[in-house]
């Protein structure tokens with residue numbers, strides 16, 4: 001159904017949502033997209049409304065690999081989202097190859113929770129399709145997600161719904177570098193900053209030692225890390241498996257002093273390295289997984305799920 005409506009003093013053709021259920025879905029989701037109710041973001045709000053109306057980017061279990069380019073990732077779909085067969089997972093083509101595998105995301109959330117008992121709030125700076133967000137939201141009360149692409153932010157919300165945690169997720173559309181330059185999140189309570197920045201495409205493995213200053217996007221590690229440390233002393237990054245460790249150590253010392261350390265875990269799945277989990281912050285260096293205090297049933301169960309991720 002199409003109808004003319006008055007909008008900003010001009011007549012525009014506006015397609016109304018035809019299904020009340022879709023309208024309801026958008027209405028209940030809208031408050032979780034921070035600031036989009038402001039007038040200056042009306043274009044983004046309309047786009048978001050359309051995604052909900054069209055139920056965009058949903059993959060149904062009966063689908064075959066939707067495109068040749070993602071056939072390889074389609075065969076690993078249960079490693080990305082174990083609930084994918086329920087038909088509620090939403091992914092853009094780009095997200096098929098950039099989303100964090102579920103077991104890595106579960107382990108990351110469990111490990112952060114174990115190191116920071118009492119933490120309530122985490123910020124995922126490049127939240128993509130919510131591969132990490134959904135598992136953070138299982139263990140933390142509040143998860144902020146920042147993302148440049150509105151369609152990815154929408155997928156994050158829909159995937160959080162699929163995992164029953166959408167009420168804990170708060171999403172901000174924008175470019176992190178601009179948000180950081182404006183000091184966004186510096187006055188918000190955040191116990192830990194997590195980031196899985198773009199690695200620069202699938203060619204990242206072609207160099208022997210991945211250059212963390214020139215290859216990482218949208219900025220080098222020094223700039224990204226210093227922007228995160230302004231928000232929290234606890235920072236976790238998911239970086240390429242071939243990252244230059246010498247450079248990692250030098251950047252850590254130049255930002256945090258000559259004695260500073262970065263804890264690095266190799267994330268492995270099915271015997272294959274997926275990337276490095278890099279941790280900054282006393283609570284992470286001092287965590288002793290073998291101590292009886294940390295061998296509670298909950299953590300043990302989570303770590304068991306991810307037992308092959310330790311390097």
Ligand SMILES: C[S@@+](CC[C@H](N)C(=O)[O-])C[C@H]1O[C@@H](n2cnc3c(N)ncnc32)[C@H](O)[C@@H]1O
Nearest residue numbers: 099100126127128129130131132148175176196
């Ligand atoms: C590797 S993906 C993150 C995947 C995510 N952890 C997940 O599991 O779905 C990196 C994301 O960063 C986003 N991105 C790139 N540049 C950005 C920027 N300047 N600000 C915010 N997000 C950005 C990309 O659109 C992409 O979705």
